[in-house]
Amino acid sequence: MSSQDSPQVYVPSQIYAPDTSEVIYVTRPKRRYWLHILLLLATLFTTLIVGSRLEWNFLQGLPPFSIEDGIFPSLRWALQGGRIWLGVPFSLTLMLILLAHEMGHYLYCVRYGVSATLPFFIPFPTLIGTLGAFIRIRSPLRSRSELFDIAIAGPIAGFAVGFTVLILSLGLSRPVPFGAAPPDIQLGYPLIFQLARKLLLATGHAGAIGSVKLAQVYLHPVSIAAWVGMFATSLNLLPGGQLDGGHIIFALSPRAHKKISRATILVLIPLALFFWTGWLVWAVLLRLSGMRHPAVAAWPEITPSRRWLGIAALIMLALTFSYAPIGPQSLLDSIRGLSDGIRQWRVGH
Numbered sequence: 001m002s003s004q005d006s007p008q009v010y011v012p013s014q015i016y017a018p019d020t021s022e023v024i025y026v027t028r029p030k031r032r033y034w035l036h037i038l039l040l041l042a043t044l045f046t047t048l049i050v051g052s053r054l055e056w057n058f059l060q061g062l063p064p065f066s067i068e069d070g071i072f073p074s075l076r077w078a079l080q081g082g083r084i085w086l087g088v089p090f091s092l093t094l095m096l097i098l099l100a101h102e103m104g105h106y107l108y109c110v111r112y113g114v115s116a117t118l119p120f121f122i123p124f125p126t127l128i129g130t131l132g133a134f135i136r137i138r139s140p141l142r143s144r145s146e147l148f149d150i151a152i153a154g155p156i157a158g159f160a161v162g163f164t165v166l167i168l169s170l171g172l173s174r175p176v177p178f179g180a181a182p183p184d185i186q187l188g189y190p191l192i193f194q195l196a197r198k199l200l201l202a203t204g205h206a207g208a209i210g211s212v213k214l215a216q217v218y219l220h221p222v223s224i225a226a227w228v229g230m231f232a233t234s235l236n237l238l239p240g241g242q243l244d245g246g247h248i249i250f251a252l253s254p255r256a257h258k259k260i261s262r263a264t265i266l267v268l269i270p271l272a273l274f275f276w277t278g279w280l281v282w283a284v285l286l287r288l289s290g291m292r293h294p295a296v297a298a299w300p301e302i303t304p305s306r307r308w309l310g311i312a313a314l315i316m317l318a319l320t321f322s323y324a325p326i327g328p329q330s331l332l333d334s335i336r337g338l339s340d341g342i343r344q345w346r347v348g349h
Helices: 033-059 071-112 144-172 191-203 207-211 221-236 244-252 254-274 278-289 304-320 331-348
Strands: 002-004 120-123 130-137
Touching (some): 033 221, 071 221, 144 207, 191 207, 244 254, 244 304, 254 331
Parallel strands (some): 002 130
Antiparallel strands (some): 120 130
């Protein structure tokens, strides 16, 4: 995901007037390599902790995630007996996918002479040990074509690496043991997982999962990293705000950006109510940022070939999107659970 410093938003004509000779000079800020390295190492550490637990659970025939797992409960466990090194496959794979996405943005910034930072990784005690990564764009973009290319390069790079990892690792996954209880935390599989499984079946490389549905599979930790990569791709391609998808929409049609951002928010709210509470968070984030966008010249328009790439971005979103990525936990379920908890507390007192 990329973000741009924009203290004030101007209409394109206020920046790119054909009859003005004003020149805007952009000072390149001093790079803080120490901060990039520190965040990279911290994220490697947190994803190693998560990955070690995922690998252990996989080897023991247990569900990948449980409510009891997490960075803080697993920290002491992972540091005993060198267990943390079990997390290397998951950690390095996930970091590679995230890096590919951000470097897609960064390299196109370099191509167009746009000032941008190196990727900032975000360590965080989530189920996957991170909140992803981002770059910051520090200079104006000169055209809608530049905005489009920089925005779409990240999802394409991340999707390409993630899909390659998925094909190579999905066959290593295992069927759920007979009689096993349903896991505390279930992953929802996007269409790309179904297509990858069919491809492996057609080529005879599906392994032990060839005879069962994905819902009855314990994913290999590397496949979980691919799942995270696909999930991140779908989030970034949501068509609104200052997400990559919002930048793509703005480049295609600046006038449609606000309307599509609002429509995306309206779609996310019922998805949060009935499928996954997290969509409400993304609806709020889009509402907070959806009405602003980095100023870009309206002319010239983007080329027809880029419009076809815009359709490709829509296809990537359809392939990677899951309406219930992590469950079972909808907003209505949360409200019912809270109501039941309050009722039991009153009865007990």
